[in-house]
Amino acid sequence: MFNIHREEITWxxxxxxxxxxxxxxxxxxxxxxxxxxxxxxxxxxAARQPKQGLDFFPLTVNYQEKTYAAGKIPGGFFKREARPSxxxxxxxxxxxxPIRPLFAKGFQNETQVIxxxxxxxxENDPDIVALVAVSAALTISGIPFMxxxxxxxxxxxxxxxxxxxxxxSETESSLDLVVAGTQDAVxxxxxxxxxxxxDVMLGAVMFGHREFQPVIDAIINLxxxxxxxxxxxxxxxxxxxxxxxxDLVEAKVRDAYAIADKQERQEAVANARDEAKAxxxxxxxxxxxxxxxxxxxxxxxxxxVRNSILDTxxxxxxxxxxxxxxxxxxVGLLPRAHGTALFTRGETQALVxxxxxxxxxxxxxxxxxxxxxxxxxxxxxxxxxxxxxxxRTGFTSxxxxxxxxxxxxxxxxxLPPREEFPYTIRIVSEITESxxxxxxxxxxxxxxxxxxxxxxxxxxVAGIAMGLIKEDDxxxxxxxxxxxxxxxxxxxxxxxxxxxxxxxxxxxxxxxxITEEIMQIALDQAKGGRVHILGEMAKAxxxxxxxxxxxxxxxxxxxxxVDKIRExxxxxxxxxxxxxxxxxxxxxxxxxxxxxxxxxxxxSIEAAIKWVKSITDEPEAGVIYDGVVVKVVDxxxxxxxxxxxxxxxxxxxxxxxxxxxVTDIVNEGDKVKVKLLGFDDRGKVKLSMKVxxxxxxxxxxxxxxxx
Numbered sequence: 001m002f003n004i005h006r007e008e009i010t011w012x013x014x015x016x017x018x019x020x021x022x023x024x025x026x027x028x029x030x031x032x033x034x035x036x037x038x039x040x041x042x043x044x045x046a047a048r049q050p051k052q053g054l055d056f057f058p059l060t061v062n063y064q065e066k067t068y069a070a071g072k073i074p075g076g077f078f079k080r081e082a083r084p085s086x087x088x089x090x091x092x093x094x095x096x097x098p099i100r101p102l103f104a105k106g107f108q109n110e111t112q113v114i115x116x117x118x119x120x121x122x123e124n125d126p127d128i129v130a131l132v133a134v135s136a137a138l139t140i141s142g143i144p145f146m147x148x149x150x151x152x153x154x155x156x157x158x159x160x161x162x163x164x165x166x167x168x169s170e171t172e173s174s175l176d177l178v179v180a181g182t183q184d185a186v187x188x189x190x191x192x193x194x195x196x197x198x199d200v201m202l203g204a205v206m207f208g209h210r211e212f213q214p215v216i217d218a219i220i221n222l223x224x225x226x227x228x229x230x231x232x233x234x235x236x237x238x239x240x241x242x243x244x245x246x247d248l249v250e251a252k253v254r255d256a257y258a259i260a261d262k263q264e265r266q267e268a269v270a271n272a273r274d275e276a277k278a279x280x281x282x283x284x285x286x287x288x289x290x291x292x293x294x295x296x297x298x299x300x301x302x303x304x305v306r307n308s309i310l311d312t313x314x315x316x317x318x319x320x321x322x323x324x325x326x327x328x329x330x331v332g333l334l335p336r337a338h339g340t341a342l343f344t345r346g347e348t349q350a351l352v353x354x355x356x357x358x359x360x361x362x363x364x365x366x367x368x369x370x371x372x373x374x375x376x377x378x379x380x381x382x383x384x385x386x387x388x389x390x391x392r393t394g395f396t397s398x399x400x401x402x403x404x405x406x407x408x409x410x411x412x413x414x415l416p417p418r419e420e421f422p423y424t425i426r427i428v429s430e431i432t433e434s435x436x437x438x439x440x441x442x443x444x445x446x447x448x449x450x451x452x453x454x455x456x457x458x459x460x461v462a463g464i465a466m467g468l469i470k471e472d473d474x475x476x477x478x479x480x481x482x483x484x485x486x487x488x489x490x491x492x493x494x495x496x497x498x499x500x501x502x503x504x505x506x507x508x509x510x511x512x513x514i515t516e517e518i519m520q521i522a523l524d525q526a527k528g529g530r531v532h533i534l535g536e537m538a539k540a541x542x543x544x545x546x547x548x549x550x551x552x553x554x555x556x557x558x559x560x561x562v563d564k565i566r567e568x569x570x571x572x573x574x575x576x577x578x579x580x581x582x583x584x585x586x587x588x589x590x591x592x593x594x595x596x597x598x599x600x601x602x603x604s605i606e607a608a609i610k611w612v613k614s615i616t617d618e619p620e621a622g623v624i625y626d627g628v629v630v631k632v633v634d635x636x637x638x639x640x641x642x643x644x645x646x647x648x649x650x651x652x653x654x655x656x657x658x659x660x661x662v663t664d665i666v667n668e669g670d671k672v673k674v675k676l677l678g679f680d681d682r683g684k685v686k687l688s689m690k691v692x693x694x695x696x697x698x699x700x701x702x703x704x705x706x707x
Contacts, residue, residue, distance in 0.1 A: 005226045007218040011035070012152075012164040014124070016215065018136050018222055028228070029141025033133035035164075037121030039069075042133030043114050044141045046231075050108035055294055058110045059100055063091040063130055069120040070368040086401055087367065091115075091127045093402045095134050098151070098180040098188040101510050104144035106235035111143060120368045123166045128153050131180055136219045142228030148219040149187065150212030151180035154204045156196065161207045167369060175200075177505070179208035183216055185512040186519075192409035195459075195501035198523040205507075206516060241280065242296045249276045249297075253304050260317040262347050262435045262483075263388065273297050302488045306469045309476050309485075316482055317346075324464070324480040324529050329444070329540035331452040338552040339453025341540070343445035345480070345533075347435035352445030354453040356552045357424035358598040359588040376415060378427040380404035380442055386434040387483075403439040404429070407463075410443045410496035410504035411450075414458040421456060422555050422596050436482040437465030443496045443504075444537055451541050454548035461503055462533040463496035466522045470511060477522050479529045490514075495526040499534060555598040556605050562593045564616040575615070583607040614642050619685070621678045624692055624699060629670045637666050639687055641674055647685030649674060656690050656702040665689075673697045 004021040017034040024030035027043040051058055065088055066081060067074045074081055084092070095115065103111070115130035131151035138145040155162035155173035165173055177191035186209050193201065249272045256268035276297055281289050305316060313321060325346030334340045339354035362373040380403045384391030407429065415425070427449065429442040440463030447461045467481035468491035478485055486492055490511045496504040507519075548554070560568065568589060569576045579587055585599040585608040597608045619625070619642045627641030636650040649672075654665045666672060666689075673694055674687040690702045 003226075005222060007222045009214055009218050011214060012211070014164075016132070016218070018132070018218055020136070020140060020222065020226060027137075027141075028143055029137040029139070031133050031136040031140070031222075032118075033129050033136065034119075035129045035132075036124045037119055038117075038124040038126050038129050039119035040126055040129045040133045041116045041118055042130065042137040044111070044134070044137040044143055046111040046141070046143045047109045051110050052108075053291060054108055055291065055298075057100065057103055057108065059096065059103070060110075060112045061092045061096040061099075061115075061134075062113070063088050063095060063115045063117075063127075065117045065120075065126065065368050067368065069117045069126075070122070072368070075366050085367075086405070089398050089401045090405055091130060093398055094127060094178065094180075094188070094190060095131055097508050098131070098149050099134065099138065099145070099147070101187065102146040102149065102182070104146060104233045107144050107231075107233050109143075113138070117368070122369055123168070124164065125153065125167055126368075128164060128178065132215055132219075135216075136222060139219050139223045140227040142231055144230055144233050147182065148216055148223070149180050149182055150215040150219075151178065152208040152212040152215075153178050154208040154211075156193075156200065156204060161204055163208075163211045175204060177201075177204050177208065179205050179212075181209055181212075182512060183213065185509070185514055186507070187509050187512075189505055189507035191505045192412065193497075193502050193504065194413045195498055195503060197501050198520075198527060201502050201505055202516070202519055202523055205519065238292055238296055241292060242299060245276050245280065245293065245296050246300055248279060249273075250300060250304065253300055254308070257301075257305055257308065257316050257484075265316070265484075269301070305484065305488045306471065309469050309478070310471060310474050313476070315478065316484055321476055322479045322525055322528065324532055327533060327536035329448055329537050331448050331540050336551055338549050339449045339451070339455070341445045341448035341452060343441050343448060343537075344433070345437075345441055345444075346482075347433055348438055348441050349431070349433035350438060350441040350445040351430045351432050352442060352449040353428045353430075354446075354449040354455065355426045355428075356453060356455075356548065357426065358553055358555060358586055359422070359424065359596055360586065361424040361426070375418065375424045376408070376412065377425070378404050378408040378411065378429070378442075378446065380407060380429045380431070380439070382431045382434070382438065386431045386438070403442065406439050406494065406504060406506055407442040407446055407496075410461055410463055411446055413503040414447075414461055414498065416456045416458070419557070419594070422557050422594075423455075423553075425450065425455060434483070436480065436486060437463070437494065439463070440465050440494055440496065444533060448537060448541055451544040453552065454545045456544045459498040459500060460534055460537060460543075461496055461498055462530050462537060463494060463504075464526050464529040464533060466493035466495065466526050466529075467491055468493070468509075468514070468518065468522070470514075470518075475518060477518065477525055479525055491522075493519075493522050493526070495523065495530065497530060499531060551600070553598050553600050554602060554605055555596055556609060558595050558597070558609060558612065560589075560593045560595055560612065560616040562591075565589055565591075565593060568595070568612055568615050579608055579611050583611065587612070614645075617642075619645060619676050621676050624673060624675045624697060626697075627672050627674050627687075629666050629668050629672060632662050632666065632668055634662065637662055639672060639674055641676075641687065645685065647674070647676070647687040649687045649689050653677075653686075653688040653690050675699065 002022050006019045008017045014036045020031045029044040117126040135148040139148040154177040155165035156175035157173045174194040181187045252272040259265040328344045330342045338356045341352045427446045431438040443463035467478035467485045467489040469476045492508045494506040583604045585604040588596045599605050625641040627639040630640045631638040640646050673692045677686040
């Protein structure tokens with residue numbers, strides 16, 4: 001009944017098993033991949049006929065995590081998996097990026113890849129397993145896929161690279177890098193680092209590429225046993241139309257791409273395209289011919305721009321290869337926001353806002369590995385007006401989630417420790433103009449906005465996007481690429497970091513001829529650009545402000561003994577609710593005895609701190625305290641002076657002079673100042689009023705007046 005094929009290797013010290021033939025046999029390709037006890041099912045399916053009228057490859061990638069994989073039931077009211085989580089969206093993009101360039105040119109059939117996490121061992125992250133599974137499913141499917149690809153996660157600790165570190169050990173690593181590619185080339189890199197130098201980052205990429213070669217070999221071995229015959233791809237010959245179009249409008253396209261201003265350039269290009277269509281579109285088959293001409297025109301644009309850069313060393317806007325566009329940085333734009341920055345680089349602009357919150361604002365993340373709290377949030381918005389277009393708003397696209405996460409990774413390495421800065425930080429980047437690398441503008445703006453808000457960053461962070469034009473042995477590495485250079489080029493290489501090192505690296509390569517030498521040049525050139533951008537940012541703000549804005553909440557932290565937590569909370573939360581209600585401050589206590597007290601009013605914080613300390617601290621002999629008389633007896637007065645603690649002021653300690661009757665000096669409810677003299681043999685508190693000036697609270701000599 002089943003025709004099962006299986007490959008098994010030891011990879012990174014754990015067994016990797018790739019199996020097909022038992023599950024989902026009606027899909028074009030399906031494999032079950034197990035790494036440790038993490039298991040992913042991947043399917044690949046493509047329509048039988050091409051979809052007409054498209055100028056892009058209709059590929060959909062869906063990565064999905066089932067909670068049963070970790071022995072859990074989904075949270076919420078409906079108790080079933082609903083819309084994709086942030087991680088599911090990010091991993092879907094992670095899979096899409098290296099496989100998309102490898103489909104045969106001209107293949108326009110709708111294609112869907114689904115990777116489903118069936119089991120999670122809490123040690124091996126399913127994202128790498130999913131990449132391997134998708135690669136294998138496509139390779140055996142008969143879909144024209146020029147793979148397979150391999151993928152690996154690389155860590156770095158104690159000066160050594162680590163292949164596929166476990167989820168637990170990732171916390172000890174200064175690098176979290178995912179690399180994917182073919183036997184010959186790297187196609188995708190996604191990483192987060194703790195200010196690592198360029199050579200370490202490049203070494204990690206090459207280490208990962210070497211280490212996933214056994215996976216590619218295993219997929220090839222599997223394909224030799226069971227792969228379907230590749231589908232034929234009919235690529236029509238339009239060379240005659242392309243030649244005629246070149247003769248007709250090539251000069252105008254060349255002139256258009258000599259215009260520096262984006263909108264003027266786009267208008268000139270559109271006019272040339274319209275002229276070509278008017279001359280070539282046939283009435284009897286307008287749709288098909290229109291598409292053919294559109295594709296031919298794109299090919300012409302690509303040739304014009306790429307050859308011009310390689311021949312002249314000059315860019316579309318006239319810049320040299322390593323020149324960064326003019327930068328203007330401003331901070332403190334919005335009066336009520338806690339921190340703001342407007343970062344403008346050429347025709348790309350980001351308005352970035354920092355908001356500081358308390359522990360009540362932390363985000364709960366319900367992941368397969370368990371529920372945890374996130375205290376640093378970064379949200380990126382790309383409205384259609386930023387590129388002069390009309391479009392839909394009100395939902396978050398995959399692209400927005402991906403760009404926001406890239407900036408989030410770039411900033412994490414320089415955030416202050418939680419115990420030193422116990423705030424929840426939310427960054428929102430509104431892209432108000434876009435012409436190349438708005439994600440890196442977000443990084444620069446986020447750094448400035450946080451410094452404007454008084455977040456004590458270790459160092460400022462800047463980001464830059466690099467590009468590549470490569471034809472045979474000729475190539476040019478471009479710093480701070482424009483949108484057109486991204487679309488028409490061979491590489492999108494984003495690098496963010498400080499003056500000390502890289503904090504995030506993302507690379508997508510559209511061709512298979514990128515060498516280690518080219519990547520080294522790109523990294524070195526990016527470092528020079530990054531340092532230049534940091535210098536421009538410093539014109540607005542060089543370091544974090546010492547004081548936060550007047551509208552930001554204040555948080556004070558103190559530590560109490562763990563055995564005192566119950567006393568501060570009180571029965572059923574009675575005491576802590578009373579503190580909050582009467583002082584107006586928010587009080588949060590963690591299991592280790594850390595108490596965060598927050599309010600926009602300093603007096604509220606001071607009152608709450610004093611209240612908590614009165615419960616948890618022990619009174620000290622020789623210290624003067626404020627107190628209230630709670631009971632009067634013949635031999636003295638009992639004073640509540642330290643939270644719930646009372647002590648006796650003996651009649652002889654009420655005043656410097658002889659006191660005949662206690663009520664001549666104090667009555668119940670009177671506010672007094674007392675000094676703690678010490679404790680008697682039975683541990684009872686001994687207080688004195690006569691050694692304290694009741695007006696000023698200063699200690700006095702009670703015998704001075706008598707003398």
